[in-house]
Amino acid sequence: MSDNSSLSDNWPDLAGRIEGHRHILPVRVYFEDTDFTGVVYHGSYLRWCERGRSDWLRLMGVSHEELYRGKDESPPLMFIVRHMEMTFKSPARIDEVLEVVTETKEWRGASITLKQDIRRDDKLLMRALVQVVLISDKGKPQRLPKHLARTFGYEDADSPVIKR
Amino acid sequence: MSDNSSLSDNWPDLAGRIEGHRHILPVRVYFEDTDFTGVVYHGSYLRWCERGRSDWLRLMGVSHEELYRGKDESPPLMFIVRHMEMTFKSPARIDEVLEVVTETKEWRGASITLKQDIRRDDKLLMRALVQVVLISDKGKPQRLPKHLARTFGYEDADSPVIKR
Amino acid sequence: MSDNSSLSDNWPDLAGRIEGHRHILPVRVYFEDTDFTGVVYHGSYLRWCERGRSDWLRLMGVSHEELYRGKDESPPLMFIVRHMEMTFKSPARIDEVLEVVTETKEWRGASITLKQDIRRDDKLLMRALVQVVLISDKGKPQRLPKHLARTFGYEDADSPVIKR
Amino acid sequence: MSDNSSLSDNWPDLAGRIEGHRHILPVRVYFEDTDFTGVVYHGSYLRWCERGRSDWLRLMGVSHEELYRGKDESPPLMFIVRHMEMTFKSPARIDEVLEVVTETKEWRGASITLKQDIRRDDKLLMRALVQVVLISDKGKPQRLPKHLARTFGYEDADSPVIKR
Numbered sequence: 001m002s003d004n005s006s007l008s009d010n011w012p013d014l015a016g017r018i019e020g021h022r023h024i025l026p027v028r029v030y031f032e033d034t035d036f037t038g039v040v041y042h043g044s045y046l047r048w049c050e051r052g053r054s055d056w057l058r059l060m061g062v063s064h065e066e067l068y069r070g071k072d073e074s075p076p077l078m079f080i081v082r083h084m085e086m087t088f089k090s091p092a093r094i095d096e097v098l099e100v101v102t103e104t105k106e107w108r109g110a111s112i113t114l115k116q117d118i119r120r121d122d123k124l125l126m127r128a129l130v131q132v133v134l135i136s137d138k139g140k141p142q143r144l145p146k147h148l149a150r151t152f153g154y155e156d157a158d159s160p161v162i163k164r
Numbered sequence: 165m166s167d168n169s170s171l172s173d174n175w176p177d178l179a180g181r182i183e184g185h186r187h188i189l190p191v192r193v194y195f196e197d198t199d200f201t202g203v204v205y206h207g208s209y210l211r212w213c214e215r216g217r218s219d220w221l222r223l224m225g226v227s228h229e230e231l232y233r234g235k236d237e238s239p240p241l242m243f244i245v246r247h248m249e250m251t252f253k254s255p256a257r258i259d260e261v262l263e264v265v266t267e268t269k270e271w272r273g274a275s276i277t278l279k280q281d282i283r284r285d286d287k288l289l290m291r292a293l294v295q296v297v298l299i300s301d302k303g304k305p306q307r308l309p310k311h312l313a314r315t316f317g318y319e320d321a322d323s324p325v326i327k328r
Numbered sequence: 329m330s331d332n333s334s335l336s337d338n339w340p341d342l343a344g345r346i347e348g349h350r351h352i353l354p355v356r357v358y359f360e361d362t363d364f365t366g367v368v369y370h371g372s373y374l375r376w377c378e379r380g381r382s383d384w385l386r387l388m389g390v391s392h393e394e395l396y397r398g399k400d401e402s403p404p405l406m407f408i409v410r411h412m413e414m415t416f417k418s419p420a421r422i423d424e425v426l427e428v429v430t431e432t433k434e435w436r437g438a439s440i441t442l443k444q445d446i447r448r449d450d451k452l453l454m455r456a457l458v459q460v461v462l463i464s465d466k467g468k469p470q471r472l473p474k475h476l477a478r479t480f481g482y483e484d485a486d487s488p489v490i491k492r
Numbered sequence: 493m494s495d496n497s498s499l500s501d502n503w504p505d506l507a508g509r510i511e512g513h514r515h516i517l518p519v520r521v522y523f524e525d526t527d528f529t530g531v532v533y534h535g536s537y538l539r540w541c542e543r544g545r546s547d548w549l550r551l552m553g554v555s556h557e558e559l560y561r562g563k564d565e566s567p568p569l570m571f572i573v574r575h576m577e578m579t580f581k582s583p584a585r586i587d588e589v590l591e592v593v594t595e596t597k598e599w600r601g602a603s604i605t606l607k608q609d610i611r612r613d614d615k616l617l618m619r620a621l622v623q624v625v626l627i628s629d630k631g632k633p634q635r636l637p638k639h640l641a642r643t644f645g646y647e648d649a650d651s652p653v654i655k656r
Contacts, residue, residue, distance in 0.1 A: 007425040011341055011354040026339040032375045034528035036586050042245045046207045047360045065423045081206045085249045094528050095393045097335040171589040175518040177503055190503040196539045198364035200422050211524045218522055229587045258364050259557045261499040370573045371538045409534045413577045
């Protein structure tokens, strides 16, 4: 992990929590997230989903900065969004506390499909399906490096497939 | 139209152009649109799509502000995004000029499905399918008001269906 | 407080903490906060400052949503930024944990001047001086309502002046 | 200039216009720029100022991407904001057309101070003073390279000082 760890120790929940096979990140609705119609701008949900994915990876021990810097013989790597589908069900408002719930739906070679729900208490506000791909700095899809495959619990790093 | 029209006269292309049944809006990639990986942040495409939809409506004579203020017996109305699907094909970079190309795919009662492409010259960078719904300030889906139905060229405002 | 409190109970540090006369809010640097030069986009500091101010007010018992809804005989009220000065001292990077430190410098009638520092560990990255004004929905500056004046510890709500 | 020029030719005003010693860029207020209080979010003015500065440089023949790539013996260079002061005078609203007016106030070695006004017709909405510094990728302030100094009309590139 490359983050400045004394500060993270001071704020234990900052990256959310892993509960079972899901990651939960709280987000607060601020001015910046709303628009003139009085509710949350639809683009804010996309930003919150990205925060959820980053913090889920972070709690698994994976840092964007480290991936991007490369490591040993590995080229610079980054996760990019290839495909995203969002269904907006109910609006959110200023000051509310929401939760971004992230879980893996399918993992196949260089491609991961995540389900991400944004909810307020028990109410589902938005559901996203996000296909994320690991690429090199040349834009080529990359198989998950072995140390990451192990992190995510694959028996056999050469043909990882998870489905839920 | 509620915009301050002397200024818009001075910048004739600011809302893009309608060519045939498509609307084209140019956008420039600025610092704010990029992220640390050196290319455009995926959320920027969503903001550009929204600009394309707003300016397409604008050139059709529909203003968000006017809809929202209500008119005659009409309650405050707004278009919201119900569902959105985005496929990211190729990255964009700082300083580039892109075009947002918007066209109607299907229009059915209160619901419009738009296809929105973001391209650089002839290269397709992102394709979105966006389902937009007209709602009242109470959140109820609303049939398109007659004056809008006429604007969009419906023979029969009571059962408008367009498919392409 | 109008926020959905069961969720806030579950995330006790979400609005930061008050330590002495200062408020401290942790923020994480995500993709959305960076730009193509590899560091944090200068506009992100402004958004973080606004989060700091909102959460400082929140921990004092003041909610934007409640102010805006009005209360008893009070008209809809909101805090707006009148003047802002920002000095950028050192860059921040993806994945880092930063802290927004907010304190009152001067409070005079409808106008509050806050000092807001953004730091990483002991290093100061940005310092802002922000003059915030309480206005009605007509845009008129408003004296702080008595219940708010009491919240902020004024002996005499009619002529509150704090200087530090 | 590194932008894809066939597209820029098609949209001649996209980077605004230089009139006398000032640069003028039109911006439209979209959903993304507003917040729940019904007017423009204060952070949007900062983004618009940055667009004004980038397009002013662009029309002078300077591209961020080219600077950042470096050239001949020049290291990667970028303009960063060192200090910014913003006074908010009057709100803007959805659908409005505004203009960002940028002019040089002082230029001294590696540091430029710009005055940036955002106005609607003749009404001034916000005024910013922005000190921008040219730095290398190591973060060191850099004297303006000779070819840029010539672009900006300095007689003597070694001690350029402009004041207005």
